[in-house]
Amino acid sequence: MPHRHGHAASIRIIEVGPRDGLQHETAIVSTEAKVSFVNALSRTGVTEIEAGSFVSPRAIPQLADSDEVFQRIQRMPGVVYSALVPNERGLERARAARVDKISVFAAASETFSRRNINCSIRESVERFKPVVSGAKRDGMAVRGYISTATHCPFEGPVRPSRVVEVMRQLLDLGVDEISLGETVGKAVPRHIRFLLDAVRPLTVPAAFSLHVHDTYGMAVANVLIAWEEYGIEAFDTSAGGLGGCPYAPGASGNAATEDVIYALKASGASVAGDEWMVVAAAKQMEGILNHTLPSRLSRVSHIHPSCEPVP
Amino acid sequence: MPHRHGHAASIRIIEVGPRDGLQHETAIVSTEAKVSFVNALSRTGVTEIEAGSFVSPRAIPQLADSDEVFQRIQRMPGVVYSALVPNERGLERARAARVDKISVFAAASETFSRRNINCSIRESVERFKPVVSGAKRDGMAVRGYISTATHCPFEGPVRPSRVVEVMRQLLDLGVDEISLGETVGKAVPRHIRFLLDAVRPLTVPAAFSLHVHDTYGMAVANVLIAWEEYGIEAFDTSAGGLGGCPYAPGASGNAATEDVIYALKASGASVAGDEWMVVAAAKQMEGILNHTLPSRLSRVSHIHPSCEPVP
Numbered sequence: 001m002p003h004r005h006g007h008a009a010s011i012r013i014i015e016v017g018p019r020d021g022l023q024h025e026t027a028i029v030s031t032e033a034k035v036s037f038v039n040a041l042s043r044t045g046v047t048e049i050e051a052g053s054f055v056s057p058r059a060i061p062q063l064a065d066s067d068e069v070f071q072r073i074q075r076m077p078g079v080v081y082s083a084l085v086p087n088e089r090g091l092e093r094a095r096a097a098r099v100d101k102i103s104v105f106a107a108a109s110e111t112f113s114r115r116n117i118n119c120s121i122r123e124s125v126e127r128f129k130p131v132v133s134g135a136k137r138d139g140m141a142v143r144g145y146i147s148t149a150t151h152c153p154f155e156g157p158v159r160p161s162r163v164v165e166v167m168r169q170l171l172d173l174g175v176d177e178i179s180l181g182e183t184v185g186k187a188v189p190r191h192i193r194f195l196l197d198a199v200r201p202l203t204v205p206a207a208f209s210l211h212v213h214d215t216y217g218m219a220v221a222n223v224l225i226a227w228e229e230y231g232i233e234a235f236d237t238s239a240g241g242l243g244g245c246p247y248a249p250g251a252s253g254n255a256a257t258e259d260v261i262y263a264l265k266a267s268g269a270s271v272a273g274d275e276w277m278v279v280a281a282a283k284q285m286e287g288i289l290n291h292t293l294p295s296r297l298s299r300v301s302h303i304h305p306s307c308e309p310v311p
Numbered sequence: 312m313p314h315r316h317g318h319a320a321s322i323r324i325i326e327v328g329p330r331d332g333l334q335h336e337t338a339i340v341s342t343e344a345k346v347s348f349v350n351a352l353s354r355t356g357v358t359e360i361e362a363g364s365f366v367s368p369r370a371i372p373q374l375a376d377s378d379e380v381f382q383r384i385q386r387m388p389g390v391v392y393s394a395l396v397p398n399e400r401g402l403e404r405a406r407a408a409r410v411d412k413i414s415v416f417a418a419a420s421e422t423f424s425r426r427n428i429n430c431s432i433r434e435s436v437e438r439f440k441p442v443v444s445g446a447k448r449d450g451m452a453v454r455g456y457i458s459t460a461t462h463c464p465f466e467g468p469v470r471p472s473r474v475v476e477v478m479r480q481l482l483d484l485g486v487d488e489i490s491l492g493e494t495v496g497k498a499v500p501r502h503i504r505f506l507l508d509a510v511r512p513l514t515v516p517a518a519f520s521l522h523v524h525d526t527y528g529m530a531v532a533n534v535l536i537a538w539e540e541y542g543i544e545a546f547d548t549s550a551g552g553l554g555g556c557p558y559a560p561g562a563s564g565n566a567a568t569e570d571v572i573y574a575l576k577a578s579g580a581s582v583a584g585d586e587w588m589v590v591a592a593a594k595q596m597e598g599i600l601n602h603t604l605p606s607r608l609s610r611v612s613h614i615h616p617s618c619e620p621v622p
Contacts, residue, residue, distance in 0.1 A: 054397040189535060217570040218577075221532035224500060226500075227420030250603075251610035259528040266499040266529075292561075296528030301560035 009225065009272035011264055012047035012234040014209055015257055016178075018069075019084060021048040021242030023062050024253055027082030027289045031065045035072045041074035041239060046257065046273040047218035050103070050236075054081045054090035070097035082125055082143065090175040091131050096140055099238070102135045103179070104128040104265065106170060107146040108163045109152035112183070112274035116147070125169045143212070151184040153247050160198030167202055177207045182222065183244065185215025185253070187226040196230045205298045213256050215245045219255035220263045227264060229263035235260055240282025240293035258282070276301060292301065319497070319586060320583035322538065322575055323358035323545040325490075325520055326568055326592070329380075330361040330395060332375050335564055338600045342376045345385045351592035352550060353387035357568065357584040361414070363394045363548075365401035381408035393454065402442050406449055413446045414490070415439040416456040417481060419426030420463035420474045423494070427458070436480045443484045455486035456522070461502040462495040464558050471509030478513055489520045490547055495532065496526025496564070498554065500536040507541045522547035523566050525605070526556045530566035531574045534549065538575060546571055551593025551604035566605030 018038050022029055023026075029037075038051050051073060059164030066083060075081060082101035085094050093276025094102050106112040115123045135142050148155075149163050153184050167178055180195065187195075192210075199208075210232050212222045226232040245251040258275040265271050279301045282293055292299075329349050333340055336419075349362050362384060363377025377394060385520045386392060393412035394403050405413050417435050418424040419465050424432045439455075459466075462475050478489055491506065498506075503521075508521075522541050537543040537584050549565030558565040569586040589613045593604055603609075 186577065188574055189539075190578050214528075214607065215611060216573055217531050217567070218574060220528050221535050221574065224532050228500075245611070248611040248614045252607060256528070262527055263499055263529060263532065266497065267501050296525065296563060300526055300556070300559040303559045 008046075008276050009270045010233055011269050011271040013257060013261060013271065013273045014048045014050065014234060014236045015041050015046045015239060016050040016180035016211075016236050016254065017041065017257070018241045019053050019063065019241040020236070021238040021240075021254055022247050023053065023060055023267055024243040025062065025289050026249075027287055028062060029285070031072070031184045033284070033288055034065070034069050035283060036198065037284055038069065038073045040225070040284060041278070042074065042079050042280060044273050044277040046079070046278070047234075048080040048101070050082045050083060050084070053248050054083055054093040054097075055086045067093055069104055070099060070161060080141070085131055087127060088130055088134065090176070094135070096141070098160055099140065101141040101143060102131070103143040104147055104170075105147065105214070106166050107156050108166050109148040109155045111154040112148045112152045115154065121166055125166070125173065128170075129173055131174060138175055141177075142175045143168035143177050143179055143209075144173075145179045146170070147181035149182045150182050150187040150195055151178045160195050163195060164198050164202065168201055171203060177234075178203065179209040179211045181211040182213060185213035185218065188218050189221055190221045192226055193229070194227065196232070205231045206233065208232050209236055210233035211276050213245065214241060214252045215248065218242060220259055221259050223255065224263055224267060227269060228267070238286065239278050240298050241295035242282060242285060242289070242293065254279050256293075256297065258297040259295050262297055298311065315582035317378050320358075321544055322546040322580050322582040324568060324572060324582065324584045325545060325547045326352050326357045326550060327361040327547050327565065328352065328553045328568070330364050330374065331547070331575070332549040332551075332565055334364065334371055334598050335554040336373065337560075339373060340545045340596070340599055341391055342379050342383070342598055343381050344595070345376070348592060349380065349384045350530065351595060352516050352589070353385065353390050354587040354591060357390070357589070359391040359393060359412070361393045361395070363408070365404040365408075366397045373472050378404055378408055380420050381410060385582055387571075391452075396442055396446070397444065398438060399441055402445050404444070405451070406491045410451065412452040412454060412458055414441070415442055415481075415486065416458065417477050418458045419469050419477050420459040420466045422465040423463045426465065426532045431478055436484065437587075438482055439481075443486060446476060447485055452488075453486045454488050454490055454520070454596055455481035455484075456490045456492055457481070458492035458494045460481065460491040461493050461498040461506055464495050468617060475509050475513065476505060478510055482514060487546075488520060490513065490520040490522045492522040493524060495558075496524035496529065498523070499529050500532055502579055503512040503533045503537055503542070507537065508541070509582065511541065516542045519543050520545035522548055524556065525552060525563045526559065531570055534571050535578060536568065538580060539578070550589050551596060551609050553596060553600070565604035567604075567607040567608065570606050
């Protein structure tokens with residue numbers, strides 16, 4: 001895939017702010033503002049942007065206008081634009097919206113699966129079957145999310161063997177990549193190691209993405225060990241840390257794109273995306289959402305780079 | 312040292328909120344509120360509390376009442392109460408205040424030394440000589456701070472050999488322990504490893520404390536590798552993440568005590584201090600300082616522990 005900065009970055013950043021971020025914000029953002037946000041993110045150099053969701057507008061009113069968002073964004077060559085797709089109706093909409101990649105979403109915890117998508121894990125996988133085959137027939141890539149990969153907000157700690165089981169089923173359906181979602185944000189490197197030790201044998205490192213949350217402040221530590229110790233090279237993050245935490249209003253949710261990019265670059269990695277351009281893109285949303293961004297870098301962007309030289 | 316929870320915790324938490332935290336807040340906090348804050352912290356189980364500073368009240372008006380704070384706090388048996396001491400006049404005040412431990416503060420960067428304490432590194436060490444010997448004669452323990460241990464806000468990256476040089480001089484003076492201050496908050500584990508590789512040969516692991524900042528969101532990652540890879544067992548942290556960043560108003564500064572305790576406990580360490588009691592203590596300051604706390608745990612304390620079982 002051509003990279004706009006002229007060299008292949010080893011680490012891919014999957015920017016989920018426009019979907020996972022805005023979905024968990026209470027404010028309803030205008031289509032105009034979403035389009036402008038996605039366009040700004042497209043210019044940051046990130047690899048992929050999850051720009052919408054084709055679930056029922058009744059279920060997630062924040063993203064009811066995803067069809068229109070996809071219609072109006074300016075697509076940057078080399079950037080992958082993806083969306084969530086729960087069923088065949090959603091797949092039709094994704095096809096019409098010309099998304100590059102769809103995502104199906106399963107959980108590793110039965111209770112979370114029932115509460116989040118109203119069916120058992122097995123039923124969800126069954127439901128994804130025609131979606132995945134249909135998407136692949138149409139040349140769309142498919143990502144499989146596995147949420148609650150270490151902890152469930154209802155069941156507590158989740159055994160890695162549960163994740164292995166679901167992952168095997170998704171790979172059997174033909175998904176191209178797996179995003180491991182640490183939904184609750186309580187995991188520390190120890191838990192991520194247990195998880196990655198268990199799932200690593202199932203596929204190649206390049207087929208994994210890690211989707212961690214910063215609710216307990218552990219996101220960066222988890223990203224760094226996943227890269228340093230397991231060679232994971234794709235991370236789902238949200239510009240500005242947008243998204244909050246559905247279980248704790250006011251808490252930080254998604255790992256912030258700029259904090260993760262900073263951490264990886266400062267650690268010597270080659271990363272797709274400019275952290276300060278991501279901050280600038282996220283700042284567009286600060287006024288609209290009426291709260292300050294939870295990311296750390298967004299709070300020091302005004303002193304950068306004049307005051308503190310980059311090492 | 313007897314520990315109130317009935318067993319020796321392997322990791323010591325040096326709570327610096329009442330000093331380093333309040334020193335970098337713009338609001339002036341009443342003596343009453345400071346005393347109440349220290350008393351609440353004393354009940355959390357942390358090992359040590361840096362409760363004040365005996366620098367010139369003109370230099371740091373926020374802490375001008377340290378003498379009175381020390382007079383009025385209720386001392387918890389087993390907790391060490393410490394204070395910053397810049398010179399012999401400060402030592403007299405520390406003695407009168409019956410502090411258990413004094414801290415002298417040097418830097419690894421000449422520019423920072425001149426801007427922060429208005430003298431060269433060599434001059435600062437000279438100035439500490441009678442302070443350290445006087446303190447030890449009176450039975451007080453002595454900590455030596457070395458700030459800008461990886462990055463300087465004025466000079467940029469700092470070579471570990473500069474830290475080694477200053478540390479050797481402080482150890483020669485007879486200080487009992489060294490706190491390595493990552494002042495700017497830009498360091499990632501790679502930088503902490505360079506630093507610890509260089510300074511480790513100079514003394515035993517038990518004589519080190521790591522003092523990191525969360526300005527760029529790297530605090531927890533740095534603490535975890537220092538413990539996991541180097542056996543560092545003392546960390547300077549600030550309840551609630553109080554303290555901001557002197558170079559970036561509104562940014563987070565000190566590593567938050569509760570986030571660090573959570574990270575270490577969840578990683579399997581035995582840590583002195585209860586993270587949720589620390590949050591409660593820090594919350595006392597939220598109204599007084601008129602801003603929300605930057606720590607991550609402080610934002611989810613209202614859903615804990617009912618919603619999310621501890622692993």
